[in-house]
Amino acid sequence: xxxxxxxxxxxxxxxxxxxxxxxxxxxxxxxxxxxxxxxxxxxxxxxxxxxxxxxxxxxxxxxxxxxxxxxxxxxxxxxxxxxxxxxxxxxxxxxxxxxxxxxxxxxxxxxxxxxxxxxxxxxxxxxxxxxxxxxxxxxxxxxxxxxxxxxxxxxxxxxxxxxxx
Amino acid sequence: xxxxxxxxxxxxxxxxxxxxxxxxxxxxxxxxxxxxxxxxxxxxxxxxxxxxxxxxxxxxxxxxxxxxxxxxxxxxxxxxxxxxxxxxxxxxxxxxxxxxxxxxxxxxxxxxxxxxxxxxxxxxxxxxxxxxxxxxxxxxxxxxxxxxxxxxxxxxxxxxxxxxxxxxxxxxxxxxxxxxxxxxxxxxxxxxxxxxxxxxxxxxxxxxxxxxxxxxxxxxxxxxxxxxxxxxxxxxxxxxxxxxxxxxxxxxxxxxxxxxxxxxxxxxxxxxxxxxxxxxxxxxxxxxxxxxxxxxxxxxxxxxxxxxxxxxxxxxxxxxxxxxxxxxxxxxxxxxxxxxxxxxxxxxxxxxxxxxxxxxxxxxxxxxxxxxxxxxxxxxxxxxxxxxxxxxxxxxxxxxxxxxxxxxxxxxxxxxxxxxxxxxxxxxxxxxxxxxxxxxxxxxxxxxxxxxxxxxxxxxxxxxxxxxxxxxxxxxxxxxxxxxxxxxxxxxxxxxxxxxxxxxxxxxxxxxxxxxxxxxxxxxxx
Ligand SMILES: Cc1cc2nc3c(=O)[nH]c(=O)nc-3n(C[C@H](O)[C@H](O)[C@H](O)COP(=O)(O)O)c2cc1C
Ligand code: SF4
Ligand code: FES
Numbered sequence: 274x275x276x277x278x279x280x281x282x283x284x285x286x287x288x289x290x291x292x293x294x295x296x297x298x299x300x301x302x303x304x305x306x307x308x309x310x311x312x313x314x315x316x317x318x319x320x321x322x323x324x325x326x327x328x329x330x331x332x333x334x335x336x337x338x339x340x341x342x343x344x345x346x347x348x349x350x351x352x353x354x355x356x357x358x359x360x361x362x363x364x365x366x367x368x369x370x371x372x373x374x375x376x377x378x379x380x381x382x383x384x385x386x387x388x389x390x391x392x393x394x395x396x397x398x399x400x401x402x403x404x405x406x407x408x409x410x411x412x413x414x415x416x417x418x419x420x421x422x423x424x425x426x427x428x429x430x431x432x433x434x435x436x437x438x
Numbered sequence: 439x440x441x442x443x444x445x446x447x448x449x450x451x452x453x454x455x456x457x458x459x460x461x462x463x464x465x466x467x468x469x470x471x472x473x474x475x476x477x478x479x480x481x482x483x484x485x486x487x488x489x490x491x492x493x494x495x496x497x498x499x500x501x502x503x504x505x506x507x508x509x510x511x512x513x514x515x516x517x518x519x520x521x522x523x524x525x526x527x528x529x530x531x532x533x534x535x536x537x538x539x540x541x542x543x544x545x546x547x548x549x550x551x552x553x554x555x556x557x558x559x560x561x562x563x564x565x566x567x568x569x570x571x572x573x574x575x576x577x578x579x580x581x582x583x584x585x586x587x588x589x590x591x592x593x594x595x596x597x598x599x600x601x602x603x604x605x606x607x608x609x610x611x612x613x614x615x616x617x618x619x620x621x622x623x624x625x626x627x628x629x630x631x632x633x634x635x636x637x638x639x640x641x642x643x644x645x646x647x648x649x650x651x652x653x654x655x656x657x658x659x660x661x662x663x664x665x666x667x668x669x670x671x672x673x674x675x676x677x678x679x680x681x682x683x684x685x686x687x688x689x690x691x692x693x694x695x696x697x698x699x700x701x702x703x704x705x706x707x708x709x710x711x712x713x714x715x716x717x718x719x720x721x722x723x724x725x726x727x728x729x730x731x732x733x734x735x736x737x738x739x740x741x742x743x744x745x746x747x748x749x750x751x752x753x754x755x756x757x758x759x760x761x762x763x764x765x766x767x768x769x770x771x772x773x774x775x776x777x778x779x780x781x782x783x784x785x786x787x788x789x790x791x792x793x794x795x796x797x798x799x800x801x802x803x804x805x806x807x808x809x810x811x812x813x814x815x816x817x818x819x820x821x822x823x824x825x826x827x828x829x830x831x832x833x834x835x836x837x838x839x840x841x842x843x844x845x846x847x848x849x850x851x852x853x854x855x856x857x858x859x860x861x862x863x864x865x866x867x868x869x870x871x872x873x874x875x876x877x878x879x880x881x882x883x884x885x886x887x888x889x890x891x892x893x894x895x896x897x898x899x900x901x902x903x904x905x906x907x908x909x910x911x912x913x914x915x916x917x918x919x920x921x922x923x924x925x926x927x928x929x930x931x932x933x934x935x936x937x938x939x940x941x942x943x944x945x946x947x948x949x950x951x952x953x954x955x956x957x958x959x960x961x962x963x964x
Contacts, residue, residue: 302742303704305724310666310705331724344726345707347666363628363877364823364870365859368786369814372869401710401877403667404631405454406859407489407784407791416669420457 279325290315291323299330305341309348318349354389354396356431358382359413360422362399365406374410377424382431395431444477445523446498450553452485452638453670454631459510460493466511467495470518478523484639486553487793488540496535499525505535540790540809545771547779548755549632549795552639558677560685563642569687571758575650576695580610583654587757589765591777596622596713596750597825597854597930599776599843602757605747608737609655612745617657619648619699620722620741620748623664623671624706624713627826629785629857633751635793637664637671640755641678642687645701647754649692650761651747652699660701661741663718666708676703710827710881714929715748717883728883729929750855752781773799776842776853786823786859787813796841803837806860817862821870821946825854827877828934830941831867850941852934867946871939872900878935888923889932895919896939903950913952916943 281288294311298304308327312319319342328335342348360375375386384390384397403411408420414430449455449464464480471478486494486505494507495517504525506517513530520526532538546552555562563569575583588603609617621644625633636644648660664672679701683689692699704722706712712721716730719741740746756778760768768778776798782805784791789811796805802822806812813819821831824841830851832839839849846853861870875896882889896919903912920936927933948954 303722303724306704306707306721309707337725341724341726344728345709347706347708364827364873365629365785365857367870367873368859368861368865400667400708401881402626402628402630404625404634405457406629406631406786406857407788408454408457408492409786411457413667418453418457418670420454 276329279329281326282322283320287316287320287323291320291326295327295330304331305333305338306345309342309345313348317353318351321350351389354393356395356415357398358395358427358431359398359400359403360386360427361401361403361405361409361411363402363406365402366409366411369409371410371422374422374424378422378427381424381428442477444479447478447480447523448483448496448498448503449480449493450485451482451557451670452492452635453668454489454635455485455492455494456670458492458508462511463493463495463509463514466514470514474518476518476523481556483555484552484557485635485793486535486541487549487635487795488538488790489792490790491532494535495522497522497525499523501525501534503535505532505538506530507532540792540794543809544795545779545797546795547759547768547771548636548643548752549640549781549793551643552635555640557639557641557674558681560642560681560687563640567762568642568758569646569693571761572646572649572653572687572693574761575654576693576697578654580654580656583650583761584610586760586765590760590768591765591772591775592753592756592760592768593776593843594750595752595756595780595855596715597627597852599853602749602753605737605749606651606655608735609657609745609747612738614745616659616742616744617655618741618744618746619651619655619657619660620719620736620746621648621660621662621754622713622715622718622748622750623662623668624710624718625665625668625751625855626710626713627855627857629823629859630783630826630855631785632781632783632793632856634668634671635781636751636755637668638674641675642682643755643758644675644751645678645682645688647757648701649688649699650757651749651754653692653695653697655745655747657747658698658700660699661722662701662703663706663712663722664703665706672703672705679703710877711883711929711931714883714931717929718748719746726883728885729931731928752855771797773797773840773842774844776844780841780853780856782841783855783857784810784860785857787815787862788860789814789816798842799840801838801840802832802858805841805858806837810860813860813862815862815864817864819860820863820865821861821867821942823859823861823938824857825852826857827874828852828930828937829854829857830937831861831870831945832941833945850937852937867942867949868900868904868951869949871942871950872897872904874935874938874942875900878931881931883929883931886926886928886932888926889928889935892919892923892932893935896923896935900939900950906951909950909952913943913950
């Protein structure tokens, strides 16, 4: 079939991310999650503008593709902050005081759970267990796991690097 | 130039160890050795599972591996000063690692190699008994392998405890053009990390278990569905697949047998319900993680409609021992219908949290008091949740229950994936009950109403109850709601989410603003 691909109305670098994700994964069985991850790993989110092209590449309806994307907590359709902080809300961390840490972090970072701060510095997300349940409260900051989280530690990790060390 | 061979110092690369600074400690040891011009090789292992001692540094000495921990980068100079390279005494010293009581009292079967070796070192894996199970499996018929697994008494370690041999026999006996092996590495239960520890600490063990299933059942493709919360496990496992394939343990001809078995690691996307096996398969197929109606069971029509051997990480990781040492050796461990060992995971408010592999049958009290040393806060234990977010809360008075599938069921509990979460007397059980409902609402796949709507209603009712708004009426409503969810949900998410709620209400009514004990029971509908 010689149907031409739908356009990718995105800045060149983002379009490139989408195209390379499709080139790498579209032919695999059950390709959608690997495609979404490949895009989000590099771009930080999955732009909605990419959905027509993704749907075309995997030969599914746009509704199906959006349905899958929106089902999973991991996938974002908006760019996150420069830092992403995930705080564990699950039981074993609650037993170690995570509820108070969550409240402290929200106050210190001036951002609510599930939101990105207005200046774009940080996104705060809930997570339900990071597999470090004996050493909680657990946090993942920019992909790195931290034990015994406190608001001070998290704030220090998120503060933008000072001009000189 | 040093004449002596370098001293080997092990620093774990497990995510838990790294979360408390293991990488920084490893770097500090390398730097300090260089500064002192001492020949030291720092190697990375999995964790020994004594997580309160992490980063646990081990030195290879004439007397065996000597442990120091928890080590901070600032402790490194003093370790060198006190001759830790020769096993010297230090306030952080614990003597021989394997003599530490927490470790010595375990029965390490599945976790025998975890923490001992460099996880990606193929030669070390083989030197410590690796691939023997797979070699034996290749020398037998598929039916003989399935028979061994059946006779071992191995039951699925993912939660439901279904006999693995029966599942595998169904896959074997169902004719199809293709079959699959799928590992459930979604490990979503709070308080569990044994899957993660195997994948990061002994990844070839999981791959060997998968390959045994593959060659025995005639499956050529294996998938590991790995939760996205485990980036370290993904890195280690992906590298292990590459190396094992390059070395011919996986791939076009497993160990030269002419049988193909490929493995691919697939990342989940933060959905708890995708740990449910049929939702997992939907997700692997690239769809929303919505639970399927059964029948057919996945062993008959699973991934892409083909017969699929879908098991938990620990289930697959238990198989090489069965094929290597024999079904009887495994069966000889355990009690009743719970055979073999379970890697218990001690978590939450516990002084000595970590992984404890024991034969089934030790009591919850032994686990929490003897191994765990009581709460981390030093306060009394108030409640324990065994088996993840769908497990009931047991009061401190129930700690003498033996840990096996049937005994816990007899107490209205579940063993699940073996996670044990300890709460001290500051725990607010109404808040935890509310969380259980909230979690169910957040994670519901949406297919059935009792789960999707009932969980949200449950949160509201608990809120009204705690606010003191016509409490007896709310209790009746809540119990009614739980009853509906229990009986009318398609899967265990909606079906068992009421367990933590009703157990909290039964054992801790005062936290809901109700009179202790008797009064709450009177309000219950029969
Ligand atoms: C909501 C829900 C979540 C589950 N999560 C997991 C999980 O994370 N890991 C797992 O192995 N099994 C999980 N299970 C159990 C699986 O459905 C299935 O029974 C298991 O993976 C089969 O493997 P096994 O026989 O080796 O235990 C879950 C079940 C439900 C209902
Ligand atoms: S009980 Fe909940 S999670 Fe399970 S199938 Fe029904 S709606 Fe989905
Ligand atoms: S419960 Fe927080 S890391 Fe497991």
